[in-house]
Amino acid sequence: MTLWTVPDHFRDELPPAAERLETLRRQWLDRLRGHGYQLVAPPLIEYLDALTVGSGRDLAERTFQVVDPLTGKPVAVRPDMTPQIARIDAHLLNRSGVTRLCYAGPVAHARPANLFAVREPWQLGAELYGHSGVEADCEVARLLLCLLAEAGLEAVRLECAHMAIFRVLTRGWCEADAETLFTLLRAKDRADLQRFLAGRELPAEVRAALLWLPHAYGGEEVLAEARRRLPDWPEIAAALTQLTALAKALAAEGAAVGFDLADLRGYHYHTGVMFAAFAPGSAAAVALGGRYDGMGAAFGRARPATGFSIDLRAVVTLLPLSPLPGAILAPALGADAPAKQRTALVERVAALRAAGEVVVDELPGHPRESWFEAGCTRQLVWERGAWHVVPFAE
């Protein structure tokens, strides 16, 4: 091991990537504040049980766990901030009405989500508690699209699904069978799904519905077909009505919306509308969101809950690399420089910085090339009794 390497799937953010990340984080949090989402900052480390609420074994296996040297209790680095925000809403704020919260920070995964993934994503998200109607889902989905567009991500597509359809079709199933079905539907593995269902006693309408679900992806026509193909049950009708409302709200914004009724995730977590944002150039979703009404119960108060989260690092890698404006070098003045020149320099530098420019103070004795490395493309030059910004001569 060499001391300058970092563990697998961890990464340093260097200039200018680190700056891009921070700029985007600020821009997005400002935007969320403008929509009434209040910033919260939960701790990096929490009790293991609190972090893995509603996520089952899967997330527990993806969690960095340690024993707290202070108390001997198992604690973990958060793998996802959403349960922390649900905990804050359920048990700390205790508000009875609508609560809108936002957050940003690193999370840690014991295993990378895939070959390219970092084990320390930077999660940014918004959660809306206290409203069970689809208006809340529409609000967060619209907000997500607004943030992605603002970042400069083009041709984003939102794919929507609904967990209630799966839940009601598998009502009364044992956990193991329901999880197998969940995996088969997620993979759209039509052949194995057929084999799995062949060995089961099922009402004909449920069997037909489950066999159709892997085909249920596309545009809004999927919802119309779902009304014909899925059982005419109140829960399913309600789910389809919600998806239609979501489609209408997003279409009004000019967003590209798709539906994939077998696109399930968060088996122990989601309860209603779910959505995933896809952007050209990314092999996986860049942001995930949806309803998770049950989670608050583990923290003492069940609350309607919906929201989304984005991996900042994943988004930044998709953005076009527009060059950052270069910095300006302010020369180091010798002891013999006239006072007028010196005062004028101090004033000019302050004015430039106030206007948003980056001004780097020269320190004596370094070759000019070293200031190029530091990002300087221009310099301040004393001419005709004033300081002028001029490009570095070739």
Added chain:
Amino acid sequence: METITLALSKGRIFEETVPLLAAAGITPACDPEASRQLIIPTNLPHVRLLIVRATDVPTYVQYGGADLGIAGKDVLLEHGGEGLYQLLDLGIAQCRLCVAVPRTFDYAQAVRLGSRIRVATKYLKSARAHFAAKGVHVDLIKLYGSMELAPLVGLADAIVDLVSTGATLRANGLVEVETIAAISSRLVVNQAALKVKRALLQPLIDVFEEKSRDRIAQ
């Protein structure tokens, strides 16, 4: 222009895919056996084929190196299928993943006695899951080929391998004692590609589905 990239392996899978492609109006520009090219163009300017090792197909498709791929269920079981849609059973390259032992080895007795069995295989994940479900303790020995040899030279008690006709097993004095899974080739699709390029991919998927349905029905 949006393009379609299909990843598949040389040999049997390629040969059996050519008729499916033909049904979709796609003709490869050359035969991968005769060419060293790894990206094979087709008569359609926006469709190309990627020639990769069978075990690499899921990886190429998962990370978007290809939009679609054709991979055996054996390879998908080992890969885990994460990030992939396994849309169709193409009904090609059919075989089964089996446990086989030398004719002289009493497998049922060894399992009953709770022996620790040494198993040679290329399919570590599938083998581990299979024996764990049975409650049999195994030591897995990863080999990359000619699994049948391992029990003959005392390296293993059993093997887990693909069996098609059983001729290789018989020729080496082995018998099949358990079937782990029925194997055939699947059409896998990158999840993001199916959503972002659906208009382009769906017609191809539909033709493959229709053709493979005919084939499986035969």
